[in-house]
Amino acid sequence: MDLALSEEQELIRETFAGFFSNESSLELVRECEPLGFSADLWKKFAETGALGMGVPESLGGGGTGLIEMALVAEECGRQLAPVPFVESAVAARLLARLEAPDALEAALEDAAPLALALRLVDDSPGQRIPAGAVAGSVLALRGGALVRVSRPPGWEPDCPKNHGSAPIASWPLAEAPGEVLAEGERARAEFDTAVEEWKLLTAAALVGLGRESVRLGAEYAKGREQFGAPIGSYQGIAHPLADCATAVDGAQLLVWEAVWAREDEPERAPALASMAFAFAAESAARAATVSLHTHGGYGFSLEYDVQLYFRRARAWPLVWDDPRRELQRLADRLYGPSRS
């Protein structure tokens, strides 16, 4: 066990912590509601090279691993940055693995984000695609083939107002023309890998969201006095925050382990990924709820920032699924599929 980040990893973390603190204020987050996307921030963010960070250097990327991307996702989540980092970066890696250099190059240079349809098009033609509201193209598994669907000219997505102000949208995936990138077993395997990476980086973002929720609650509890004492000196306030801080720390370790295992303990990686997703989702939801209530009436007012965290905490994982269904998937991965 060695939890030390390398110097390069520390640098990445600090760089993006600074970037989001400076560039993605919570005022910006509010301004970007309900769409959940800042074209301006996106542009600046793209200039850091973060979108291709997980793409091999030979293909024009940064050549880092998934763990470095998880560090960036965590900072994204901490500041609720209105940029679809997770979707674009995962999709870029998918293009790289598929050896689609033209599409990749276009994607890395393109102004518009890339998105990934998380479910099979054949099963869920109307699925809401994360980042679909702002993406220039969507990668999807359709009829057994991995296809890249470009935004149809003149078509505008319908972006439903949603709990987490996430830029989700349905695309005409079933009928739109698409460039076939891979077929057969390989298409399926690479698609599955991309979905797993999306889940892991989303879990990392939820860790950042959960940690910042706890911090906001603790800060408020230190400063707010009632009955002649800071409310943080009442165990009714302090103890739930302590539980949340513990869970968020656990979630971070679990996400890191699940990412690490993809290369180093591949036989445990699928179960760990399901654990990480479910636990990060629960921990973030609980942390944001406890933090909101720590703020008393102010937590319920839109003026305070904690409500921004509260809404996203449950919305981000739900783009994929109910966390309790992920526990059933975990059981499938641990014990084999259910025969019922």
Place this chain on the structure above:
Amino acid sequence: MDLALSEEQELIRETFAGFFSNESSLELVRECEPLGFSADLWKKFAETGALGMGVPESLGGGGTGLIEMALVAEECGRQLAPVPFVESAVAARLLARLEAPDALEAALEDAAPLALALRLVDDSPGQRIPAGAVAGSVLALRGGALVRVSRPPGWEPDCPKNHGSAPIASWPLAEAPGEVLAEGERARAEFDTAVEEWKLLTAAALVGLGRESVRLGAEYAKGREQFGAPIGSYQGIAHPLADCATAVDGAQLLVWEAVWAREDEPERAPALASMAFAFAAESAARAATVSLHTHGGYGFSLEYDVQLYFRRARAWPLVWDDPRRELQRLADRLYGPSRS
């Protein structure tokens, strides 16, 4: 809505509260472990007429309704009385409904408790029967017939040591001779009624257990000082007890309503019975757990009484089933059976 007990009901409650406080000390409860039965207390208890209280006066009983029996069960639970009141009283009512006067008379005069096998013998021949370890006869549904099986001469039940020190045992139900009391649809309907009554009275006993657990915890928290103050002045101790007190009050109301509904709102009665059983089980388990931990190290020592409550809180409902499976039964009763 009228929650007032009638004068007669108040009298019953006070009488049995007094009876169990005087006759069923927690020292006696300890002495009766692990079997969970005091023949002496049973004799005194039988003399009160409680076993036949729910049997029509014309058949030699007390002629009360199920609600009066629930009041007695609650007092049983409060004091963890080592007598199988619920089993015997429910079985006596079953005999009365089946118009089996000889069996009923024998049961009410007999020295040995009556028991009820809660599951179909054909499905669960080896089921552990509540009160089976000490019963003189068992009522069971076997091959579609309701039968009364007397304790085979010379046969001694195997009484497994168990979490709640309950007098459970398996009987040779599949092969022992039995007196047929009813057959066909009527047998099934009366059996189902008896099981429902058993569940409701067990829920009532759990309410008494839960309420007394909270009281023990609160008493300890008032008297125990740490860090210069009674531990009950710390919200980390006080607030969980408040949650438990609330849940136990809710469970009591729900049990009463479920019992009341059997006559007055029969169409809601099945769902209310499942609600009452599941909620009483959960509330009692939580109250006993919180109370145990309120006691700190003393709660973990066998010397303090709270552990007696802790072990029974989960064991009593488990004689029937997992409370979460009862929630599935509740769903069946609310939404119709699942087609999956």
Place this chain on the structure above:
Amino acid sequence: MDFRLTPEAQEFYDEVCAFFDEHLDAETIAREERTGDGFDRAFHEALAERGWVAADWPKKFGGQERDAHEMYVLDQEFLRRGCPRNTSVTTGLVGNTLRVVGTERQKRELLPGIASGRIVISLGYSEPQAGSDVAAAQTRARREGDHWRIDGQKMFTTGAHLTDYIFLLARSDASGGKRDGLTMFLVPTDSEGFEAQAVPTLGGERTNLSFYSGVRVPDWLRVGEVDGGWDVMKVALSLEQGVGFSGSAETLHRRALEWAERAGRLDDPLVRERLARTALNAEVGKLLEQRAVWMTAEGRPMRAEGPMCKLFTSEALIEDAGSLLDMLGPDALESGGGPTSPAAAAVEFFQRYAQGTAIYAGTSEIMRSLIAEQGLGLPRSRSG
């Protein structure tokens, strides 16, 4: 023992349903979902015309002498239907307080106006620095002849942009203990120096920050004794006993069940468990509420029964709304509505709305402390 509505309450319930069917139109609900005002004057006046704004009052004040059971039926129907409700609740509360502690003139001049729907009133207890610790109020009241001069600000003055009076807790003497030196007033909202500023909330309700700059209030609008405001507050707070949200839980359950049926997911044990749990919690909440109602109606002394209603129903609503939102999976992302929106969006609404129920009229932490102290006899866990 009887768990039915009393015959009178059952009869009243049927009337109430017919009334809501007639007067609560989709437009009113839509306006409420859009504005979060918690008040609709036309609906309120229709309610008053029917004699139901102060239905529990003596006839001489324009009431119908309805008992606690009947009032409960009316209140829960507001919740179940998602009807604008906040101002009705606060107005009724202040009216009832005036009936206990008001002067003859106050009763004469104000109660008929309340009952007839012309006068509506907001609560002005909390301040930016005095939330749960409401007795720490710093808004100043200084006597100037036959008037009082009020300076300060109040937080969470729900309805203040529409109501006629604020029932205000102010500090008239800062020299003594926290609960001494408080005085209560009815501050007309058309006074010079009064201002209400919108505070939008997560649940869509609008509340307000209200400002008082040299507001002049005639002494006859003082409620209770000078420096005796805490005694008035005790009366007012005791009237809040037994507030609960089981009606919301019922609606949440109904809407989530509707989703499960339409989505073809009603055979999934994880779906069934969460729906059944919500139905169970709604039933327990209703019973706790009905117990408090019954005790009120019978004049039985209450200890912790009121706070138990509030604590259980709000915490269960939070738990169930979150768990049902998760249950929806990706369908959970449809949002932006109210309780009558399409089923998935209604569940999303409850996930936001539920949070407020554990905050206003006393947080869950305060409720737990009250239950521990009044119900279990534990020592106080906070000073003051």
Place this chain on the structure above:
Amino acid sequence: MDFRLTPEAQEFYDEVCAFFDEHLDAETIAREERTGDGFDRAFHEALAERGWVAADWPKKFGGQERDAHEMYVLDQEFLRRGCPRNTSVTTGLVGNTLRVVGTERQKRELLPGIASGRIVISLGYSEPQAGSDVAAAQTRARREGDHWRIDGQKMFTTGAHLTDYIFLLARSDASGGKRDGLTMFLVPTDSEGFEAQAVPTLGGERTNLSFYSGVRVPDWLRVGEVDGGWDVMKVALSLEQGVGFSGSAETLHRRALEWAERAGRLDDPLVRERLARTALNAEVGKLLEQRAVWMTAEGRPMRAEGPMCKLFTSEALIEDAGSLLDMLGPDALESGGGPTSPAAAAVEFFQRYAQGTAIYAGTSEIMRSLIAEQGLGLPRSRSG
């Protein structure tokens, strides 16, 4: 970043497994389940012979200079196998405290005995009136020439009926503040006036009430300065950092899974969810523990990481044991065993055993307060 055991710890783990396979026989486990002693002399001596009683110590004291990673591997294997463990933990803890604050004579005369397995030691911190508030100890120590006279009693002196010394917190001066005037001693259990009385527990472990009536302890067995006992306690308590029970969670999961397989219930979603939840919690607990181990090994300063291990693993064990017991349905009623009993009875054992893990070595309430204060910077919620 690397989540594997270090190569040294992996190698050590293999050796540890082989050792347990050889020396921990069914009889030893059965005896432990029967007596709850938490100590088996034969096993302890075998462990000492292998050099593992004080494996982390310098070679000159009989140790092997093993690092925190290796010590963790050893400790969790005790838990996973249900091996008698308590006395090994307390003896190691006191030995390590002596290495930091002991006199030369104490190190010379006691450490070799500890390492060789001849000397085992219990903790004598808690008293009937001083549990979580351990600094409120009232057991008196009075100086009499080159000896001290000890009078009082201690609670939860686990192992005291078998061990050679009690590591005792006593009040040497009652005139000052609570944490002043404390002094620590090693009290030989063969002293006149010492007595241990069994206190059986819900988890089957035996602990003790220990009595001290005019017990004479030579001054050389005083640990730390006179009236400086709290400084010694701080060292001892810091060495308890990072205690966790993920090994127990793993065993609980394994045994409950075994039940589900045998009972043919592994296709039930409610069964699958609870098993998966336990596996998840065991993993999180292990990671929190390994983080604390890593920080210890690296000499990184810890804030709340230690209490987080204790809080999470014990509370999750309580939650999971209860939920898995329910999962068993009527099978849950088989009981009376230990972790190696038939599967259902093992789950029942964990339901009892789990409760203790949230109590000894600091209750969950204390852990939450430590995390709030040290991890989140919140103010203290209790005096003293």
